[in-house]
Amino acid sequence: MKSELTSQDPYYQQIAGRLEGLIAAGTFRPGDRLPSVRSLSRDWRVSVTTAIGAYGLLEDRGLVEPRPRSGYYVRARRIAPESLPRRVEVESDPVEVSFDAITEKIMDAAAQPGVIPFGAAVPRNELLPSAKLASLFGSVVRSAGASAFQYSMPPGLPELRIELAKRLVGAGIAVSPDEIITTSGALDAVLLAVTATCKAGDVIAVESPTYFGILSMVMELGLKAVEIPVVPGEGVCAEALAEAFAAHPVKACILQPNFQNPVGSVISDDEKRRIVALAKRHGVTLIEDDLYGDLHFSGKRPTSLMAFDNGSTVIHCGSYSKSIAPGLRVGWIVPGASRYHRIKSLKYATSLANPTASELVVAEFLKSGGVDRHLRKVRRIYARQTHEIREAILECFPADIRVTLPAGGFLLWCQLPEGFDSEAFALAALKRKISVVPGTLFSASGGLRNCFRISCGSPLDDTSRRALGILAQLARA
Amino acid sequence: MKSELTSQDPYYQQIAGRLEGLIAAGTFRPGDRLPSVRSLSRDWRVSVTTAIGAYGLLEDRGLVEPRPRSGYYVRARRIAPESLPRRVEVESDPVEVSFDAITEKIMDAAAQPGVIPFGAAVPRNELLPSAKLASLFGSVVRSAGASAFQYSMPPGLPELRIELAKRLVGAGIAVSPDEIITTSGALDAVLLAVTATCKAGDVIAVESPTYFGILSMVMELGLKAVEIPVVPGEGVCAEALAEAFAAHPVKACILQPNFQNPVGSVISDDEKRRIVALAKRHGVTLIEDDLYGDLHFSGKRPTSLMAFDNGSTVIHCGSYSKSIAPGLRVGWIVPGASRYHRIKSLKYATSLANPTASELVVAEFLKSGGVDRHLRKVRRIYARQTHEIREAILECFPADIRVTLPAGGFLLWCQLPEGFDSEAFALAALKRKISVVPGTLFSASGGLRNCFRISCGSPLDDTSRRALGILAQLARA
Structure with missing residues (x-):
């Protein structure tokens, strides 16, 4: 065509x-x-x-x-450049990450029933394959007998690793089941990767903005973060990484290459290739968190960073928390040959084992083709919800708002002019029983105060449309 | 009486x-x-x-x-003092823990089907309440609908924390559900506690012998371990702790007060009281791993260390991995008021959430009284199996073997005279498809080579009796 x-x-x-x-x-x-x-x-x-x-x-x-x-x-109509967020300046020196009490307040609120969950990066209940999962839990657990309740010790259930290896082909990754270690979600995988490559005081490169769970981890491990700007639509570029690698003793770099949280950007294949080559030259480990990759709105799944690695530069991490269901706790890590044993023993020494029944259920769900059917369905829904909510924001918020135009996932990143205080905004929204996540939570250096993240895991119905109206009023105030 | x-x-x-x-x-x-x-x-x-x-x-x-x-x-007949392990000398200076490749080899082997699992500290399949759990997974997951598959974010499902708070009364602990954070098993809880109290380079006191998972964690976190001897039958005593606290800047101390792994000892209530008072005086945090406490062979459940704490000296950790089923990944931590928020945000930053379906199932299993019925059954079985296997070991091994006489749990700690090489023994046993864990894995300083651990999670049948015979032959060789 x-x-x-x-x-x-x-x-x-x-x-x-x-x-x-x-x-x-x-x-x-x-x-x-x-x-x-x-x-x-x-x-x-x-x-x-x-x-x-x-x-x-x-x-x-x-x-x-x-x-x-x-x-x-x-497609969404307003893709005029002025509707898209501007690239922002980041702190170029490594910083120690610190969060104040607002994180816990926001996270606790997001989990409360009765709150409109624009803050929670989770699919709404109706988008989880609950009936199918419930039936699988019934049948799989019964037929596995006691083995469904014994430890699934590292590297994890063979039947799940076989299915994972098959699916990774679609992300451009060719690995055997024996090269995969299953984890309790992607964050567990990223923690293993970071622990295996960095120690307290080391410098790690992180995206700016990036998922606050990654920043919390960097803080808790006592690492220093150097921020790499994420360009909306394009993601991180090799040039920005090259500057950071040249200026600082960076040990590792955490990237979400596909439908990045919160910006939704995808790094192009050419840029991915350049980034891997660059990291290899500098001896920097790339820790890829690819948990949104399966949620592309159209075309083919974007390629993983690991697809461009012919050595041991990339550690690949993934999970089904966003694409099947958050509560299963099924994730994985492909550590590469040189780090396999180290990461396997780290897994023994940290959370030890994963929930066995969940692993059996996901293995069967993958094997039966049910995951593909589910993904085909939710991709269409997320595409529509994300477009509709974006349009609604552009309509009712102040005219100078800028909103990302993601091609996958279900997150929108919104930018208002400098001076806008997203923390005050988020706290005011909470009083009206609406959750949003302020931009400061996505910044290692406490910047991005004029931004916030909106989750499109729930549809634009009358309730959420009213909630957007309230948010727009608060943003004007 | x-x-x-x-x-x-x-x-x-x-x-x-x-x-x-x-x-x-x-x-x-x-x-x-x-x-x-x-x-x-x-x-x-x-x-x-x-x-x-x-x-x-x-x-x-x-x-x-x-x-x-x-x-x-x-009761077991041979409780003559000469059948019990001697107290061993421990390294009195803090050491950096290091393991070689044998750990992974032993752990991988223990998980293999067809291997007689004297090495695996898990109940055999027949002792798991599989039919009940399978039925609960079916019913609970179906009636919870989609919420069974959403995140169970820290502090964990309220219905589970209510049941846990009720049960902790039996361990002497009076806490509200809001003081508990659920975890993915006890090791996840201990990791949170250690991370919240120690940083790389700090000195932590550990029992000798102690569970190798704890030693791996201490190694991975870059802590220095000071060994506290465990007296078979009595556990760690306040006097030994006092020496260590006086000689070294100990930040925290990990103890299994009840049916310690591997020795099976229980610290008396008086000694527990002394230990808590001592730790408080020295500002040392006691991290209590009480995951075997429910498996007492007779009488009442032994008291938790936290029962003797009126401040914030003790962090209590527990799990149902040993007493219900390993694969559920349901554990908990009671951090104490002063550390609650720190540990909750650490949980956010590490494994994030626990398997929701497992938490629902365990909550319902506890609420229905099913856990108590199950425990009454397995306690009798473990008592018998442990006694029978102990007797069989004393009968067929060299006469100078010494074996612990635990009053709960399902582990035996065996001691042969100095010079016995339990690593060579364990590797030779693996070749005969029998797993045992060599003593060196339980020692921070690489001692305890003349000891090994035998799990009594499986019964003494013809197969395991033959396997014990083979082990006895190998021990003589």
């Missing part, structure tokens, strides 16, 4: 123009599915080739996007 | 003598249940008072032991 094939024929353009008119008129709104190629051909009496050509043109213009096995969808 | 009441009447003594004769003749063997008071009264035509008096006498002589709601059981 290249534009070279289509743009030469004016008939394609005519059909594309009609579709564009319908989108502009609001007949098809952002996130809506457009007529299939087959039905367009039948209903408008055009050839299939013409219909495909028309959609190709609209895709080139950024108006629609294809989603695998699903068809074409209207 | 005091001896003052009974020993004055010679008729009690006559009945006691007859019972003693039956025990000596092997009619009732160690671990066997003796006739109930009621049936003895009926069958031998004596009064209930006389029967009770006779059993009281035998109990005073150490020949029988009462078990709650179950009756009297024959």
Whole structure:
């Protein structure tokens, strides 16, 4: 569906123009599915080739996007550059991370029932495959007998590692099940990786903004953080890393290459290749936290950093907390040959074993193809929810708000002009029973005060639309 | 059932003598249940008072032991002092812990099917309440709906913490559910406690011998370990701790006060009181790992160290890995008021959340009384298995072997004369598909080479009796 094939024929353009008119008129709104190629051909009496050509043109213009096995969808309208967050300056010297009491307050609140959970990076209840999981827990646990309740010692259940190894192929990673160690979620994996590569006082590079759980860990381990700016849409670039590696004795670098939390950016394959080569030259270990990678809105899953590593530069970490269910606690680490034994014994010495029943359930869910069916469903929903909530924010917040336009995951990063105090904003929102996470929690150096994160794990319904209205009022105040 | 009441009447003594004769003749063997008071009264035509008096006498002589709601059981015969391990000298200076590759080899082997698991401190499959747990997983997960698959964020599910608080009363601990944080097993809890109190380079006191998981953790955290000798039967004493606290800047001390792994000792209440007072005076935090406390063979559950703490000297850690099932990953920590927020945020920054379904299942299992029924059953079985395996070891091993006589748990600690190489022994045993854990793994300073640990999580059947025979041969070689 290249534009070279289509743009030469004016008939394609005519059909594309009609579709564009319908989108502009609001007949098809952002996130809506457009007529299939087959039905367009039948209903408008055009050839299939013409219909495909028309959609190709609209895709080139950024108006629609294809989603695998699903068809074409209207993209969010406002992708004007002024709606996207600006790149921000970061602290260039390593800092000691410290959090005050606001983190616990925000986290506790996010977990409370009755609070509108824009703060919680979790799928709402209806998006978890609960019935399927409940049935799997019943059947798998019963058929496994007592072994479902014995320790799953490192490296973890073989049947799960086999399924994980198969799935990692889709991320560009070729490993045997024996190269994988299962963990209790991705954060457990990242902790193992950081502990294996850094000791107190060492310098570690982190993204800015980055997930506050990573910053807490860096703080608790007594590491110094050097911030690498995340460019919305592009992620971290090799150039920024090169500066940090040249200026500071960086031991390791934690990156979320795909649908980064909170910015939603994906690092391009070329840039990933450059980053791995650079880290290798500097002897820096790249700790990749790829837990959102399966939640792409369209096309293929983005490649993992480890796919570009032919040595032992990258430690790959992942989990099903975001893509299946948070409460399962099923994650994994691919430490690379040189660090395998070290990380396995670290796992013995820390949380020891993982929940066996969860591992059996996820192995079976993967094996049966159920995970793929689930992912196809939730990707479409997250794409729509994220687009709709973004549009709603742009409509009701002050006009100078900027919001990311992610291509996967379910998080939005919002930026208001300098001077906006997101901590006061978040605390005021909590009083109105709405949770959002202030930008300061995502910064090692306490910056990003004018930003906040909105989770789109729940749909835009009347309640959440009202809540966005309240947030917009608070932002103006 | 005091001896003052009974020993004055010679008729009690006559009945006691007859019972003693039956025990000596092997009619009732160690671990066997003796006739109930009621049936003895009926069958031998004596009064209930006389029967009770006779059993009281035998109990005073150490020949029988009462078990709650179950009756009297024959105690292991050979409790001659020469059958018990000697107290060993320990390294008095703090040491850096280091393990070589043998740990991973032993641990991997212990997990393999087809290996006789004298090395694995786990209940055999038949002793797990699998049918009950499977049914609970089915019902609880179904009725909880999606919430069974959402994060159980720190401090953990309220319904579980309520049940835990109720049960801790039995250990002498009075806390509200809000003072408890749930963890992924006891090791996760101990890691949180150690991380909250020590940093790399600090000195921590550990028992010698002690569970190798604790030593691995001490090594991985870069702490220096000072060894406190565990006296078989008595555990660690305040005097030994006082010496260590006086000589070294000890920050914290990890103790298993009840049915210690591997020695099975219980510290007396008086000594516990002295230890807590001593630690308080020296500003040392006591980290109590009480995961075997519920597995007492008779009488009441021994008291936790925290029961003697009126300040914030003790951090209490526990888990159901040994008493319900290892694979659930349900443990807890009671950090004390002054450390609560620190440990809660450490939990956020490390493994984040626990397996939600497991927490729901254990909460329901506790609430329904099922845990108590299960414990009553397995306590009897562990008592018998431990006694039988001890007897078998004393029979078939070289005569100079010494074996602990635990009053709870399911572990035996065996000691051969100096010069015996338990590492070579364990590796030779592995070749014969039998796992045992060599003593060196239990020592921070690499001592205890003449000792090994035998788990009695599985019964003494023909297979394990043959395996003990092979071990005895290897020990002679």
